[in-house]
Amino acid sequence: MPHFNRDNEIFCQEDVLREDYQPEKLQERDAELEEYEGALQPVINGAQPRNIFLYGKTGVGKTAATQYLLNHLHDAAENYDDLDLTTVFLNCNNLNSSYQVAINLVNELRDPQDQISTTGYPQQAVFDMLYEELENIGGTVLIVLDEIDNINNDNILYELPRARANGNLSDVKPGIIGISNDFTFRETLSPKVKDTLCEEEIHFPPYNADELQNILSERADAALYDDVLDQDVLPLCSAFAAQDTGSARQSLKLLYKAGDLARKEGTDSITEEHVREAQHTIERGRVEEGMKKLTTQGHLALFAVVSHALEGKTPVRSRDIYPRYKTMAEQAGTDPLVRRRMNDHLSDLSMQGILTVYERNEGRAGGSYYDYELDVPTQLALTVLEEIERIDVPQSVRHQTA
């Protein structure tokens, strides 16, 4: 018989540590906020907004700063009758083309009963629909494109800022705010887009350990009961996150998870040990998540590496991975891919941090190649693969470590 008790020895307000929690004020980002505010000033003046481009790694406050400032902007706009401000927020996370972005913007602006499908239309038709929706709204429209680096062609970034100049829009003043996790994204933009979109650029640097600790301690004060934190916990959380990504999100997640572990244990304090364990489970979750998203072919490529690892034959070059991959694919009843393609899967895997890759070059006779090695515990990879892909791991392979 399950019974639910309120177990409150640790958290008094655990929401404060969750990812979607919006703090009232943003810490440690004063300089960036000031710059950002300046860039938004034309909106209040009723002028054509400037296009703004924000870049910095995940969890350094880009999105939070945007939401924070836009809220204030809306409040300020209330005071001026002639100011009609709309903001559209779109996360381009699962979108990879301008076409998809345009469709999603249209759907964002339209009635829920009047949505359009994500394929089928000619590109220009979608842009026309988008212009029509924008005209209907009128006034100043700020379009926030979060994680904009996911898209691989920049048509829409070219179209939107110029729509007004090209006569596609007349009653509306559009402004684009692009948010990118990848500062090299800017370099991949075509020159014509670069100078329109990047009128204002604001760089968000990673937080350092001190800044993270300040952020954490403020949130911890609100989220946790007094005296549940061991002395080393906050410094450790911030150090882990600072070393890795400099992301506030990461450090908060770590603290939350550590607290969660402590709660499950029924103890009334969070220790350094909890933090280390939390770090571990988060890492494991990340890997599993990454592996689940792969296609069957990706799993097979990974599996080929795993099987080499079981024999202690890693790192292994792709030349040697291929034959094994091939037989495994055949056993699994799938058509094996061509080598070129399997290499793509391998490099996907290393991008996700599931494999590590070493560049080798043996010169004249040897040539250059990549050596791959598992970047996760072999058993973990094996377990996950068996779970999700129904691959029968031959006993011979599995016990070869012995």
Add this chain to the structure above:
DNA sequence: ACTCCACAGGAATTGAGGGGTG
């Protein structure tokens, strides 16, 4: 300084699969 290997990874193309319009 030059050469030459083995591969990485870019470019172009295809074909199946989502969907549209009239």
Add this chain to the structure above:
DNA sequence: CACCCCTCAATTCCTGTGGAGT
């Protein structure tokens, strides 16, 4: 229904490249 549009995995072809051996 015929015909068109976009996407994505996959294939084919090809150029680029780092550095040990000459």
